[in-house]
Amino acid sequence: MKKAELVDALETASGQSKAAVSAVLDALPAVIVSALKEHGALTLPGLMKIEARSRAARTMRNPATGAAVEKPATVTPQFKPVKALKDQVAQFPPAL
CATH class of the missing domain: 4.10.520.10 (IHF-like DNA-binding proteins)
Incomplete structure (x- = not known):
């Protein structure tokens, strides 16, 4: 599954906009790295x-x-x- 397909699936499942879902997916790697570094x-x-x-x-x-x-x-x-x-x-x- 490509990012665009994942964004569409999450948009449908969550009821959020594509922009909001895409922003969360873009921020996720940095949040994961930060959590691993800290915890x-x-x-x-x-x-x-x-x-x-x-x-x-x-x-x-x-x-x-x-x-x-x-x-x-x-x-x-x-x-x-x-x-x-x-x-x-x-x-x-x-x-x-």
Whole structure:
């Protein structure tokens, strides 16, 4: 689904204007990043939990040369669907 299709679907479901829905969608990434920076986690009710997870520094191998490469510590987002979403998706018919 593309953004325009999502805006149309949310407009229909919420009764809000396209401009209002589009403004909320445009602001959502900044709000999520801010919440992760401030609290380390965020739950979008009915959808998912997003956490900022730390990954330790480690030594990896370059598969082409076999040389050891140092990978620095990083922080990455982890997305986890909530139970309500998993239960609803589990009812979908299997893809053929």
